[in-house]
Amino acid sequence: MSTSIIILAAGQGKRMNSAKPKVLQPLAGRPMLQHVIDISRSVGADDICVVYGHGGDDVRAAFTHEDIRWALQAEQNGTGHAVQQAMPETPDGNHVLVLYGDGPLLRTSTLQNLLSSCGENEVALLTVEMDDPFGYGRIIRENGAVMKSVEEKDADDEQKAIKEINTGVICCSADKLKAWLGDLNNDNSQGEYYLTDVVGMAVADGIVVHGVITDDQAETMGINDRRQLAEAERALQKRLVDQLMDQGVTFADPDRVDIRGNLSCGTDVFIDVNAIFEGDVSLGDNVKVESNNVIRDSQVGSGTLIRPNCHIDGATTGSDCTIGPFARLRPGAELSNNVGIGNYVEIKKSTIAAGSKVNHLSYIGDSIVGRDVNIGAGTITCNYDGLNKHQTIIGDGTFIGSGVELVAPVEIGKGATIGAGSTISRPAPAGKLTLERTKQVTVVSWKAPTKRK
Numbered sequence: 289m290s291t292s293i294i295i296l297a298a299g300q301g302k303r304m305n306s307a308k309p310k311v312l313q314p315l316a317g318r319p320m321l322q323h324v325i326d327i328s329r330s331v332g333a334d335d336i337c338v339v340y341g342h343g344g345d346d347v348r349a350a351f352t353h354e355d356i357r358w359a360l361q362a363e364q365n366g367t368g369h370a371v372q373q374a375m376p377e378t379p380d381g382n383h384v385l386v387l388y389g390d391g392p393l394l395r396t397s398t399l400q401n402l403l404s405s406c407g408e409n410e411v412a413l414l415t416v417e418m419d420d421p422f423g424y425g426r427i428i429r430e431n432g433a434v435m436k437s438v439e440e441k442d443a444d445d446e447q448k449a450i451k452e453i454n455t456g457v458i459c460c461s462a463d464k465l466k467a468w469l470g471d472l473n474n475d476n477s478q479g480e481y482y483l484t485d486v487v488g489m490a491v492a493d494g495i496v497v498h499g500v501i502t503d504d505q506a507e508t509m510g511i512n513d514r515r516q517l518a519e520a521e522r523a524l525q526k527r528l529v530d531q532l533m534d535q536g537v538t539f540a541d542p543d544r545v546d547i548r549g550n551l552s553c554g555t556d557v558f559i560d561v562n563a564i565f566e567g568d569v570s571l572g573d574n575v576k577v578e579s580n581n582v583i584r585d586s587q588v589g590s591g592t593l594i595r596p597n598c599h600i601d602g603a604t605t606g607s608d609c610t611i612g613p614f615a616r617l618r619p620g621a622e623l624s625n626n627v628g629i630g631n632y633v634e635i636k637k638s639t640i641a642a643g644s645k646v647n648h649l650s651y652i653g654d655s656i657v658g659r660d661v662n663i664g665a666g667t668i669t670c671n672y673d674g675l676n677k678h679q680t681i682i683g684d685g686t687f688i689g690s691g692v693e694l695v696a697p698v699e700i701g702k703g704a705t706i707g708a709g710s711t712i713s714r715p716a717p718a719g720k721l722t723l724e725r726t727k728q729v730t731v732v733s734w735k736a737p738t739k740r741k
């Protein structure tokens with residue numbers, strides 16, 4: 289049977305106190321709703337429909353890359369009303385699985401289990417025992433069988449004491465669901481059409497309702513406020529870090545790392561505290577990331593050491609490089625093997641060939657740097673004339689002295705030596721010493737200034 293997944297994402301999320309629609313709040317670097325869409329894909333849904341409403345344009349605009357259906361719920365009259373908006377386009381013969389846009393931690397295996405326990409003409413409901421069930425719908429069972437789900441706000445004291453709660457995830461056939469939704473009323477404390485009332489209706493129709501209990505409270509949490517958002521973030525981080533540890537990565541402290549995107553690691557990678565990974569980052573075998581590093585959309589070659597406090601964005605390194613401390617690699621920084629980038633060095637849109645070193649206080653931008661080059665402390669490529677960027681080419685084996693300004697466009701020939709303090713704006717020939725300096729003078733008549741009375 290084909291599965292349609294309906295994701296409810298029309299609510300404002302008042303409890304978030306944000307100008308941003310709740311489902312766009314970021315979790316592990318991606319909007320909450322993106323996680324729910326990814327989970328939907330992971331169970332192989334043929335058809336994904338997102339019910340949107342509050343902040344509608346922003347929500348749709350954030351997912352133009354996704355092949356999904358959208359159903360508008362112009363007024364948020366409850367979760368049942370929301371599902372109804374998605375039903376006209378949902379094929380009758382399909383199974384429907386309803387997910388909530390604010391439930392991004394569900395695991396694929398849990399959903400697969402729920403789907404497989406739901407027979408053709410049955411209903412399956414995902415439930416969990418919560419230590420603190422406050423705010424959730426409670427599951428009412430009789431002799432073990434699920435009878436209905438009662439919202440916190442409609443529950444009496446006895447029902448409020450029940451710890452088994454409705455996660456909101458429900459599965460049943462599309463045609464049955466259409467019929468039940470058509471019979472919903474809003475005769476409850478919130479004046480809303482509750483999807484959860486479908487449970488009682490199914491029972492009244494003699495349909496089997498499976499209450500499938502998961503034992504993982506974290507995966508079923510609904511995110512309504514910033515505290516829950518923070519809690520969900522940590523839960524997701526723990527999951528990501530656990531996976532990496534299983535693959536052979538060592539974390540100095542698994543609680544002090546943040547992965548906001550996809551981090552792939554070779555074997556025996558070591559990650560010290562306060563490392564933040566954003567976007568797509570890959571670390572080769574034996575890479576060591578020391579403390580306080582931010583690494584975004586970059587590939588780091590095997591054996592490379594990243595010392596503390598670097599910012600690495602859109603860069604690639606070969607193997608056995610040493611970066612930092614306090615280095616900044618900007619987009620287009622491409623380092624070959626055995627390259628050394630030291631403290632207070634910024635590299636942008638430049639290739640640096642094997643064995644070259646830029647160890648102290650330099651800016652290298654729009655440059656091609658050859659092999660085994662040594663760039664002295666404080667050397668800068670002057671790549672910008674105020675309007676355009678220009679290129680600097682530094683040949684293999686050159687030695688650039690300290691405090692040199694290379695005014696681009698300019699080329700330094702292979703094996704050249706540039707004297708310290710030079711401002712080089714014309715080609716420097718290969719194998720020769722080039723320098724540009726005024727002659728050193730000592731002013732004999734000079735007197736040290738004295739304090740005025």
Ligand code: UD1
Pocket residue numbers: 296297298299300339361363364365366367368369370388389390391423424425426437439453454455456481482483484509510511512
């Ligand atoms: C809902 C369930 C509750 C369950 C809990 C699990 C109902 C009536 N209650 O409560 O039993 O324990 O989730 O987290 O279903 N939404 C719409 N349109 C609407 C209303 C809501 O799209 O008109 C969306 C929201 O954007 C959200 C989801 O549905 O993604 C859940 O809505 P929310 O208001 O958070 O429901 P809860 O009160 O948490």
Ligand code: CA
Pocket residue numbers: 390510511512
């Ligand atoms: Ca909720």
